[in-house]
Amino acid sequence: xxxxxxxxxxxxxxxxxxxxxxxxxxxxxxxxxxxxxxxxxxxxxxxxxxxxxxxxxxxxxxxxxxxxxxxxxxxxxxxxxxxxxxxxxxxxxxxxxxxxxxxxxxxxxxxxxxxxxxxxxxxxxxxxxxxxxxxxxxxxxxxxxxxxxxxxxxxxxxxxxxxxxxxxxxxxxxxxxxxxxxxxxxxxxxxxxxxxxxxxxxxxxxxxxxxxxxxxxxxxxxxxxxxxxxxxxxxxxxxxxxxxxxxxxxxxxxxxxxxxxxxxxxxxxxxxxxxxxxxxxxxxxxxxxxxxxxxxxxxxxx
Ligand code: PSU
Ligand code: MN
Numbered sequence: 001x002x003x004x005x006x007x008x009x010x011x012x013x014x015x016x017x018x019x020x021x022x023x024x025x026x027x028x029x030x031x032x033x034x035x036x037x038x039x040x041x042x043x044x045x046x047x048x049x050x051x052x053x054x055x056x057x058x059x060x061x062x063x064x065x066x067x068x069x070x071x072x073x074x075x076x077x078x079x080x081x082x083x084x085x086x087x088x089x090x091x092x093x094x095x096x097x098x099x100x101x102x103x104x105x106x107x108x109x110x111x112x113x114x115x116x117x118x119x120x121x122x123x124x125x126x127x128x129x130x131x132x133x134x135x136x137x138x139x140x141x142x143x144x145x146x147x148x149x150x151x152x153x154x155x156x157x158x159x160x161x162x163x164x165x166x167x168x169x170x171x172x173x174x175x176x177x178x179x180x181x182x183x184x185x186x187x188x189x190x191x192x193x194x195x196x197x198x199x200x201x202x203x204x205x206x207x208x209x210x211x212x213x214x215x216x217x218x219x220x221x222x223x224x225x226x227x228x229x230x231x232x233x234x235x236x237x238x239x240x241x242x243x244x245x246x247x248x249x250x251x252x253x254x255x256x257x258x259x260x261x262x263x264x265x266x267x268x269x270x271x272x273x274x275x276x277x278x279x280x281x282x283x284x285x286x287x288x289x290x291x292x293x294x295x296x297x298x299x300x301x302x
């Protein structure tokens with residue numbers, strides 16, 4: 001049985017030229033946003049990375065091939081495909097082995113990025129400890145992946161649908177650095193700030209790049225989580241989003257939504273409850289994360 005990564009034309013050229021590459025996930029496209037905004041956003045995010053002087057590599061499994069970078073038509077098709085699998089660490093090998101098609105979560109994208117030698121990855125929000133996890137045991141595999149795989153992940157904090165203090169506790173236990181960019185408190189995805197202090201703060205992409213390289217020098221496995229606040233002009237203030245999140249969580253419980261379906265269900269519910277405002281904010285924060293990730297990748301060198 002052979003296994004090869006499939007690189008897009010653009011990523012192949014970047015590898016030859018030594019241009020820094022930034023990984024992007026695909027679950028946000030297939031399970032995180034409705035069509036057609038999902039494909040439009042994916043394109044805008046890729047363009048942010050190009051404009052900043054790096055090259056985007058959107059990662060997905062298409063017909064059993066692990067793609068590092070998608071061609072425009074592949075991105076279009078994935079964004080419209082129905083019943084695409086959501087692939088985390090537990091699912092990716094089976095999907096490739098059986099010729100399946102699936103979108104990669106943060107965990108699976110980190111695995112693929114590392115296989116391709118990519119050290120920086122931009123997304124919206126990571127998975128984490130769900131509220132009520134003491135009953136459900138629902139803790140995203142993204143957290144363990146950050147402890148294991150040496151990729152710096154730029155996100156807008158843990159999604160506010162999660163239990164952020166518990167997510168921080170688990171990350172601390174796993175030895176994952178959580179570095180907030182440019183402020184003392186953690187951001188809360190749709191809102192620029194929470195009332196929770198960030199374990200670490202850095203104010204430049206260069207420092208974040210150095211911290212990543214230092215972990216490798218010290219022989220520490222795993223990556224870093226960079227919490228990049230959504231710009232204030234694009235945020236949904238905490239007092240507006242909090243009751244909407246609570247209602248979405250109640251609805252998920254009423255409908256007995258569990259496991260992989262929880263995150264997509266909540267995002268969709270909140271999208272409708274905010275008349276699309278949550279999506280507008282989500283798009284703004286992913287673009288913002290793409291810009292910072294590109295700066296970090298450039299500071300790290302190819
Ligand atoms: N951030 C978003 N939208 C998303 C996700 C993150 O703005 O759809 C996805 C990511 O792929 C993340 C996943 O890895 O949700 C977490 O899912 P779970 O909680 O089932 O591990
Ligand atoms: Mn889960």
